[in-house]
Amino acid sequence: MALEATEKSPLGKAIKRKEDPRLIRGQGRYLDDIVLPRMLYMALVRSPYAHARIKSIRLDEARRVPGVKAIITGEDLAAANLAWMPTLAGDKQMVLAAGKVLFQYQEVAAVVAETRAAAEDGAQCVEVDYEPLQVVVDPFFALSSEAPVLREDREQKDNHIWHWAVGDQGAADEALAKSPVRVKEKIRMPRVHPAPIEPCGCVADYQKSTGKLTWYVTSQAPHAHRTVLSLVSGLPEHLIHVISPDVGGGFGNKVPVYPGYVCAVVLSLQLGRPVKWVESRSENIATTNFARDYHMTAEIGATEEGIVTALKVSTVADHGAFDAAADPTRFPAGLFSIVTGSYRFPQAFAEVDGVYTNKAPGGVAYRCSFRVTEASFLIERTMQSLALKLGLDPVELRRRNFIRPEEFPYNSPLGWTYDSGQYEKTLQKAMSLIDYDGLRAEQAQRRERGELVGIGVSTFTEIVGAGPSNTFDILGIKMFDSCEIRIHPTGKAIARLGTRHQGQGHETTFAQLIAHELGLSAADILVEEGDTDTAPYGLGTYASRSTPTAGGAAALAARRIRQKAQKIAAHLLEISPDDTEWDGIHFHAKGLESRQVSMVDVALAAYTNLPEGMEPGLEATFYYDPPNLTFPNGAYIAVVSIDRGTGQVKVERFVAVDDCGTVINPMVVEGQVHGGLTEGFGIAFMQEIAFDEDGNCLAPNFMEYLVPTAVETPNWETGRTETPSPHHPIGAKGVGESPNVGSPAAFVNAVVDALSPHGVTNVEIPMFPWKIWEILSQHHLAR
Amino acid sequence: MEKVESRAEVPVTLTINGETRTALAESRTLLAYFIRENLELTGTHVGCDTTSCGACTVLVDGVPVKSCTMLAVQADGHVVETVEGLDKDGVLHPLQQAFWDNHGLQCGFCTPGMLMTSLALLRKNPNVTEDVVRHAISGNLCRCTGYVNIVKSVIEAGQKMALEEV
Structure with missing residues (x-):
């Protein structure tokens, strides 16, 4: 169903990006550029140990640091039932260390102060006594009976998280046994980090008088973050306004919810003042979600002529201290089952075992x-x-x-x-x-x-x-995406989507797509993303999903507008809608192309000159559930x-x-x-x-x-x-x-x-x- | 004692994008934060804490400096240029124009630093080769573009600047 770019259509054209004029002038508005009246700054105290019991935390000296307003620890959060938060993978993660730390640089306390520097000073002065414990780094050792159990909070007393398998193991084994040629490789994809140049951060702004929380956050998935925050904090979802401003690169790093975000929200709720937290580069790489860390073995069977007969794969997945992967719920190993690749394997079997170790949690889908x-x-x-x-x-x-x-x-x-x-x-x-x-x-x-x-x-x-809602969800929320288009009386338009670009150029490409569908100029369509109070609900931008999901929604929202527009056009042409045709740019009377009206003409009529009984306005929202x-x-x-x-x-x-x-x-x-x-x-x-x-x-x-x-x-x-x-x-x-x-x-x-x-x-x-x-x-x- | 001294605020006066500005800053304040927070010029970004990424690059007396590794007090009395000073009366600088024309940016976070480093390079000699550009911007990390279009942009801007000089 490929659409040919007509001469006037912007589809398929190398149009210069609409986002660039502000970005090349230094006028982008990124998270750390946001400054609010009476804003406080937060810094985190982190563990120098990878595995240790916390014997005591002393805050006296930190409290004496000029400018320090408040300090919270895991115990304070536990009292508010916020010591743990759910991860997108359905595990749970400590917000601030509860009793012990499970990875180096884990969050132990949060200090909030009048300035960025004072917050750092305060964090330096928090004294924590640790009792070091045996550290588990190797995921294979983690699976052995000699390894200490890292997650004491779980009923299951080992370090195994889950086993996931797909395919017919018996048939794959049999086909391999019969294959005259076999190769087996052990292949490791080491732990890496997406490391966008802008680190993660947020500004939490809770207004006690209205009960509304405005939460500016470096987010690839603002709606999902709103829902998760509502579930974690108990704040009603309609009183949480998530704004993801210009995002300085994401690559999967800005999909999860991080402990620093939750602490900033808690402190803003407590103090009734805006609280900003921006992590350092070291904090970004050492603590926010990593990717990969897969230890894989593959065996391929083939004929002497090199025709593949079977593939068998087993993998140990090192998830660190918490399974904080952002995978769809039913896919703990993500879409790893694409492992048969571009080839006609008659038989295949793949299995993955998730394991806890004393490393930072993850792993995300890094690009x-x-x-x-x-x-x-x-x-x-x-x-x-x-x-x-x-x-x-x-x-x-x-x-x-x-x-x-x-x-x-x-x-x-x-x-x-x-x-x-x-x-x-x-x-x-x-x-x-x-x-x-x-x-x-x-x-x-x-x-x-x-x-x-x-x-x-x-x-x-x-x-x-x-992905398709019959298979894909994150914490139960189906992975559709959405687009709302409003055409103004003068034929200009605004489109809002449930995705959130981080450099991919959606402000330009989605404008091109919608312009193509509506016969408008891409220059006349403003694309906005990242504001949950204005954009329709969507699951965000990651996993190359924006064009397949929100792009589909944009095309179908535009076609929904075109359906109504056709009736208005017929009214203007004084013919029946059935006798009206759309040629990609104009509506015209069938067989009489000289009698035509444009979408701009229709837009004005939608507010000024409607067929009798028709609802005014020209807009549509589409939630696209990809098949x-x-x-x-x-x-x-x-x-x-x-x-x-x-x-x-x-x-x-x-x-x-x-x-x-x-x-x-x-x-x-x-x-x-x-x-x-x-x-x-x-x-x-x-x-x-x-x-x-x-x-x-x-x-x-x-x-x-x-x-x-x-x-x-x-x-x-x-x-x-x-x-x-x-x-x-x-x-x-x-x-x-x-x-x-x-x-x-x-x-x-x-x-x-x-x-x-x-x-x-x-x-x-x-x-x-x-x-x-x-x-x-x-x-x-x-x- | 040291901590108390580092928190004492002192006046810092510098010329930034042609304008003389004075603001109070703790003596430990980094130039990057002085520019961003005291002077409210947020085009200069901070992307690391080890002088590695170059997002904070500004020109001090015409020389590219990673402003996260210079104290604001060290810039006292000096001439600083940031991305906000590049366009004149709304007309884009050839570098800005070339980055736009050649898709030399994606998320835009590294772009101000990339522009300032390139500006210092082209002022010295606008006729640059790919190899020269690649080495000149090696202290500026970009995670989005793969550099190809940035290099193309800088070479093109240099050609335009050379013509303007003639």
């Missing part, structure tokens, strides 16, 4: 639709191993196993119905752009000269747009060379061909791809939150937690194929996360390809130079 990055990395890496074992070019192996265009809708053995794709065509396009055959020839020559050169391929399928998820996909090819002296990997070229269905704005899509590839590059080469055996976080800031700078980031080359989603109102699939999901495997496959002639079949990420140098050294390749 990824709930554990899809993990799944994609695992299958694309293991396919590389299979190609090596069979002695097949990785491209040829993939071609033999791709789901074919005529097989869509395709039912995967793990329960998904893939909507559409042209995998072979997409791969072919990537190969042409990079001259794959030429590259292989060049690689052979360079290898003869002693160079370590590799070519890595990843042909992934994503699953996004959660299926969407399945963006792509073919990525990386070329790397390895310095034998230093172990440094240089990405010489990277071509990404994405198929995200109908494209609303190609400039924005390309920007999303550039950004996602860069985060995938960071994950492959440098981003890791590691811990020592005492549970000390070894990368709590940008000195140790390395994210890509402009120097090492490759110059990305992009292309696309366009296979519309058959069920989405405009055929769009979503794109923000594909590049982050698909690229890590391409980098690793390239490095493995460079080293495989020397017997290397697996390299762990992140591929730090020292790690590669060690491998070179072991294989007598170091210089």
